[in-house]
Amino acid sequence: MGEKCAYLEKVILLILEEDLRDMEDVLNHIKICPVCSREKKVLSSLISKLREHSEPQPLTLSEFTHITSLIKTHPKKSKRSVQNFSIFKPILAFAIVILLLLGTLLLMNRGPKPSLVNLTPEDKEVIEKLDLLRELNTLEKLVNIAHQVPEKRSQRTILRRFTVFRSNFEYKGRNNFHV
Amino acid sequence: MKGNIKSEEILIDLAQKGDDEAKAELIKKYQNLIFRAAYRLCDFDREAAMDLTQETFLKFLTELENFQKRASLSTWLYRIMVREFLKERRKANLFRKFVKKIRATDGGFHNALEPSQLGALLHKEAQHKILKAMEKLSDKQKLIVKLKVFQGLKIKEIAEILGIKEGTVKVHLFRGLKLLRNQLSDWAEENG
Ligand SMILES: [Zn+2]
Numbered sequence: 001m002g003e004k005c006a007y008l009e010k011v012i013l014l015i016l017e018e019d020l021r022d023m024e025d026v027l028n029h030i031k032i033c034p035v036c037s038r039e040k041k042v043l044s045s046l047i048s049k050l051r052e053h054s055e056p057q058p059l060t061l062s063e064f065t066h067i068t069s070l071i072k073t074h075p076k077k078s079k080r081s082v083q084n085f086s087i088f089k090p091i092l093a094f095a096i097v098i099l100l101l102l103g104t105l106l107l108m109n110r111g112p113k114p115s116l117v118n119l120t121p122e123d124k125e126v127i128e129k130l131d132l133l134r135e136l137n138t139l140e141k142l143v144n145i146a147h148q149v150p151e152k153r154s155q156r157t158i159l160r161r162f163t164v165f166r167s168n169f170e171y172k173g174r175n176n177f178h179v
Numbered sequence: 180m181k182g183n184i185k186s187e188e189i190l191i192d193l194a195q196k197g198d199d200e201a202k203a204e205l206i207k208k209y210q211n212l213i214f215r216a217a218y219r220l221c222d223f224d225r226e227a228a229m230d231l232t233q234e235t236f237l238k239f240l241t242e243l244e245n246f247q248k249r250a251s252l253s254t255w256l257y258r259i260m261v262r263e264f265l266k267e268r269r270k271a272n273l274f275r276k277f278v279k280k281i282r283a284t285d286g287g288f289h290n291a292l293e294p295s296q297l298g299a300l301l302h303k304e305a306q307h308k309i310l311k312a313m314e315k316l317s318d319k320q321k322l323i324v325k326l327k328v329f330q331g332l333k334i335k336e337i338a339e340i341l342g343i344k345e346g347t348v349k350v351h352l353f354r355g356l357k358l359l360r361n362q363l364s365d366w367a368e369e370n371g
Binding site for chain 2: 017043046051055058066067
């Protein structure tokens with residue numbers, strides 16, 4: 001671009017854009033003009049090197065996945081949920097405060113039940129399973145069957161557990177509380 | 180080709196209606212193109228180019244409803260990318276320079292990605308030479324040279340992306356190219 005020629009700009013455009021309306025005309029000029037001919041050579045080589053050395057290595061699979069995964073964390077969705085949360089935040093906080101107050105009042109008014117205060121964890125478990133234990137008759141029948149008919153080991157184990165459970169219940173019931 | 184255009188239109192319609200698969204398909208289709216341009220805009224900083232690509236597609240997703248189809252999708256994506264690039268550059272210019280300096284001194288990071296040690300070294304040297312020559316260009320010249328010469332976009336497309344006249348693109352392009360040519364003509368004529 002040091003020396004001047006009226007065609008120079010068109011030559012550059014031809015190299016850069018790769019198509020021109022008067023391409024034939026420009027190409028014919030390049031053949032006879034040493035300035036434009038040299039310019040075409042230098043610029044073509046320069047542009048090709050600039051493109052080559054500015055080309056990145058292709059995206060790796062993880063980079064590719066990283067960009068595609070954006071769609072799952074796309075801010076529009078998260079923004080909406082944040083907005084919703086910010087609207088409900090004061091209501092939620094108010095509800096929590098009310099619940100805490102009610103809970104405290106209930107706890108203050110409710111004295112401990114004397115019969116339950118000194119119970120061991122085993123006693124509590126028995127109370128929880130009271131409904132089941134009310135079916136003692138059924139259990140008794142099952143135990144009797146177990147004694148009479150040989151069963152598979154697993155069934156025997158279950159029944160043995162029922163038996164132990166029943167006798168424990170009877171013992172605790174006698175000593176701690178009345179059913 | 181026509182089939183491709185049609186299927187892209189369908190994909191855009193679906194994506195605008197909220198179809199995640201269509202969005203993913205469009206990102207998949209354009210991410211390499213945008214990444215390559217981002218790499219060139221970010222002065223061959225791969226990590227910055229990844230960030231810019233990511234930012235471009237995030238904006239693409241949030242602004243997709245507003246896409247009017249007046250320009251092609253690639254032009255629209257380029258426009259977002261350039262806008263994000265300029266925004267980001269203003270915001271973190273100093274930080275980027277600092278990070279780049281550290282990378283330049285510790286070497287290795289980019290070289291590890293290249294096929295051979297010697298090839299990587301020559302490639303790195305060439306990139307260094309290009310960046311140094313680019314320092315002489317104004318910001319507008321740099322931007323236009325990167326989009327035209329490096330990325331190979333058409334002048335008309337650049338005018339559309341930047342919202343300026345084709346004549347203005349040509350003026351900046353010729354001036355920028357002249358500055359590069361004056362500094363790099365010897366290198367350009369070297370073999371290899
Ligand atoms: Zn000439």
